[in-house]
Amino acid sequence: MAVLAPPDSPTRAASRQSAQARAVKAMRRNDRRGWFLSLPSILVLLALAGVPTVYVILGAFSADGVDAFDTIVHDPGFSQMMVNTGIWVVIALVGALVVGYLAAIALNHKGVRLTGMWRALLLIPWITPHVAAATAWKWMFGTEYGTLNGLLLQLHIIHEPISWLTNTTLVLPALALVQVWSTFPFVMMMVTSGLQSIPDEVYEAAQLDGARPFDTLRFIILPALRDVTFILVLIVTVWALNSFVPVWVITRGGPAGASTILPIKLYQEFQNGSASSVSVIALFQLLVSMTLAWFYVQRTQKGDR
Amino acid sequence: MRWSTSTRVAGAAAVLFAVGATVSGCASGSGSSGSNTITWWSPNWDTPTAKQLIAEFEKANPGDKVNLVETTNDTMATKIKTALDSGSTPDVMTELVSRIPLYSTKGQLTDLTGMFDANMPKDDFNTSALGAVTTDDKTYAIPFRWDAQGVIYNKDMFAKAGIAQAPTNWSELQADAKILKDKLGVAAYAWPYGSDANTQTRWLNAYYSNGGTFDTKADGSVSFDSAASEKALQMLADGFSDGYVSKSSFESDNTAVQNLFINKQLAFYFDGVYAVDPITKAGLNIGTAMMPGPDGPGTVGTNGWAFAIPAKAKNADLAKKFVQFMSQSDNMATLTMTFPARLSAAKDPKFANPLYKPFLDQQNEDGRAVPSSPGYAQLTQTVYKAVQQVALGKASAADANKAIVQQAQNVFKAN
Numbered sequence: 001m002a003v004l005a006p007p008d009s010p011t012r013a014a015s016r017q018s019a020q021a022r023a024v025k026a027m028r029r030n031d032r033r034g035w036f037l038s039l040p041s042i043l044v045l046l047a048l049a050g051v052p053t054v055y056v057i058l059g060a061f062s063a064d065g066v067d068a069f070d071t072i073v074h075d076p077g078f079s080q081m082m083v084n085t086g087i088w089v090v091i092a093l094v095g096a097l098v099v100g101y102l103a104a105i106a107l108n109h110k111g112v113r114l115t116g117m118w119r120a121l122l123l124i125p126w127i128t129p130h131v132a133a134a135t136a137w138k139w140m141f142g143t144e145y146g147t148l149n150g151l152l153l154q155l156h157i158i159h160e161p162i163s164w165l166t167n168t169t170l171v172l173p174a175l176a177l178v179q180v181w182s183t184f185p186f187v188m189m190m191v192t193s194g195l196q197s198i199p200d201e202v203y204e205a206a207q208l209d210g211a212r213p214f215d216t217l218r219f220i221i222l223p224a225l226r227d228v229t230f231i232l233v234l235i236v237t238v239w240a241l242n243s244f245v246p247v248w249v250i251t252r253g254g255p256a257g258a259s260t261i262l263p264i265k266l267y268q269e270f271q272n273g274s275a276s277s278v279s280v281i282a283l284f285q286l287l288v289s290m291t292l293a294w295f296y297v298q299r300t301q302k303g304d305r
Numbered sequence: 306m307r308w309s310t311s312t313r314v315a316g317a318a319a320v321l322f323a324v325g326a327t328v329s330g331c332a333s334g335s336g337s338s339g340s341n342t343i344t345w346w347s348p349n350w351d352t353p354t355a356k357q358l359i360a361e362f363e364k365a366n367p368g369d370k371v372n373l374v375e376t377t378n379d380t381m382a383t384k385i386k387t388a389l390d391s392g393s394t395p396d397v398m399t400e401l402v403s404r405i406p407l408y409s410t411k412g413q414l415t416d417l418t419g420m421f422d423a424n425m426p427k428d429d430f431n432t433s434a435l436g437a438v439t440t441d442d443k444t445y446a447i448p449f450r451w452d453a454q455g456v457i458y459n460k461d462m463f464a465k466a467g468i469a470q471a472p473t474n475w476s477e478l479q480a481d482a483k484i485l486k487d488k489l490g491v492a493a494y495a496w497p498y499g500s501d502a503n504t505q506t507r508w509l510n511a512y513y514s515n516g517g518t519f520d521t522k523a524d525g526s527v528s529f530d531s532a533a534s535e536k537a538l539q540m541l542a543d544g545f546s547d548g549y550v551s552k553s554s555f556e557s558d559n560t561a562v563q564n565l566f567i568n569k570q571l572a573f574y575f576d577g578v579y580a581v582d583p584i585t586k587a588g589l590n591i592g593t594a595m596m597p598g599p600d601g602p603g604t605v606g607t608n609g610w611a612f613a614i615p616a617k618a619k620n621a622d623l624a625k626k627f628v629q630f631m632s633q634s635d636n637m638a639t640l641t642m643t644f645p646a647r648l649s650a651a652k653d654p655k656f657a658n659p660l661y662k663p664f665l666d667q668q669n670e671d672g673r674a675v676p677s678s679p680g681y682a683q684l685t686q687t688v689y690k691a692v693q694q695v696a697l698g699k700a701s702a703a704d705a706n707k708a709i710v711q712q713a714q715n716v717f718k719a720n
Contacts, residue, residue: 166555
């Protein structure tokens with residue numbers, strides 16, 4: 001019969017150390033295998049994203065880049081462009097969150113039938129190709145022959161056509177509406193997942209305590225969706241900052257620069273052949289996006305722990 | 306975790322496939338490295354005729370193949386610029402004549418001067434067209450189509466408003482426009498201010514009509530007439546506040562304006578001769594006239610399309626052979642929707658339509674090539690914004706013109 005060494009004996013200690021060393025070795029082997037299998041993807045990512053990023057940074061900090069920065073900042077339209085970008089991001093973000101939340105909460109209500117069908121219909125903006133959608137919206141916004149003005153006139157909501165795309169005050173909110181339309185389905189999907197993780201008993205308990213719908217929203221739903229909301233704010237903000245297609249297809253940044261935002265300005269400088277200006281604007285966008293991405297990573301890693 | 310052999314093999318195959326797909330995707334659309342195949346980037350409106358001519362070329366040259374890749378008006382400038390900058394180019398490309406200097410000054414195009422011979426003599430080409438693609442006596446593209454704009458008007462609407470003939474100067478045009486608006490209840494005309502490129506073309510016409518020029522000086526700088534530019538801005542803003550120029554101008558490119566005209570929402574508009582046939586097929590009774598200027602016929606910018614061979618084309622010899630074939634008079638006449646750049650090709654019966662005559666007179670008598678300086682393309686956004694500002698009443702012509710003058714100083718400076 002085998003005799004086991006006492007737990008604290010040198011033999012047992014050596015055996016434990018040997019097992020730990022083998023475990024560490026196995027973990028390192030797994031890590032190496034993981035890195036090896038990831039290597040092709042990393043190389044492709046470096047080639048497609050890393051090289052252009054380094055190129056942009058070098059261009060922005062070159063002598064031409066410094067001159068370009070000075071030119072851009074002193075351009076009479078610079079402050080308008082920055083204000084436009086701020087307004088665009090705020091409307092796109094708030095609009096997508098509000099509409100997405102309302103859609104998710106409405107579809108989560110027990111009284112709603114055919115929720116699958118409604119969700120599928122509300123996903124259409126998300127899956128429609130951006131250029132096709134922007135072209136259709138351009139036609140709808142037309143002053144004299146657009147369907148939106150036609151409908152509003154027929155319903156007697158307005159008495160003369162609204163110049164959605166040629167009024168320098170209205171054009172940016174109109175374009176932001178298109179951005180909201182295309183991004184709210186994503187918000188709706190994410191919020192729906194979050195809502196379904198809230199147990200029914202919590203709602204029942206709240207009802208028994210006499211909570212009104214607004215109280216349920218304020219004290220149960222929103223706190224439960226805090227993490228989801230944070231992630232959505234970051235993602236939708238980055239999308240808005242990088243959004244190019246709706247504005248370019250519909251107005252090209254006009255009229256008279258009233259809808260020119262950072263991505264549009266970047267493309268205009270590309271068309272002008274000014275590589276250094278492109279680098280400067282791209283670097284600025286990169287810094288803002290990376291800051292938001294850092295917050296995103298911090299939040300997700302905190303959730304993993 | 307120990308992986309089975311089959312899992313490892315499948316994983317490696319997937320990785321190799323992904324890398325291979327990425328590499329081949331990056332290489333697609335570029336020139337052909339085979340000795341008897343070339344790639345030609347051609348705009349989509351030429352596709353049916355291009356395919357017909359390719360078939361004839363391949364029949365006459367057994368073993369030689371031409372791959373046709375369509376480009377579109379909206380995307381071709383960016384696509385061509387990106388291809389030339391990256392070095393991954395087609396063998397032949399159809400490009401706008403006014404953009405050729407952007408590439409030739411960077412050494413990105415092949416010198417085609419040696420292609421002119423007894424079958425394709427230089428003096429058979431429109432002088433402005435050839436001049437626009439030639440720098441320091443070297444020709445970097447072969448023009449095949451040359452256009453000028455004029456007026457296209459609805460004769461029935463004019464007759465209903467009691468206007469007997471097309472206006473011959475700008476004051477008459479404004480007066481006729483007011484009558485048309487008052488009597489017919491629709492806007493008289495529209496501009497394509499929804500497109501930056503279309504807007505710059507109209508500004509150039511007005512700039513030239515007001516005496517402006519772009520003269521290259523010995524030090525490489527280009528002259529710019531500030532007064533003519535300001536008058537051009539004012540001309541392009543006339544009529545909006547009075548309501549006889551359509552507000553849809555700011556939402557429309559040239560195609561949209563043409564559709565408004567075809568749908569009788571406009572009594573006239575400004576376009577090239579290529580628009581005559583589609584409008585006639587739509588059933589409108591139209592007339593054509595030269596572009597009115599301040600004191601009579603205006604001067605318009607003439608532009609067109611040319612074949613260029615990138616310096617990094619993989620099969621330059623076959624590309625030149627193909628361009629030579631396409632530049633024969635009868636083939637050029639077949640390909641072009643408007644007037645060919647070769648004078649002998651313009652004798653083809655298809656250009657004998659009386660409605661075409663004002664456009665031919667315009668480009669021959671009162672046409673000036675779009676500036677060949679690379680800086681001209683860098684004026685586009687500034688001009689676009691300035692024209693819209695003045696037309697919307699957001700700025701005076703004098704104030705808006707300051708930005709154009711500043712940008713012109715930046716882009717037309719000495720070497």
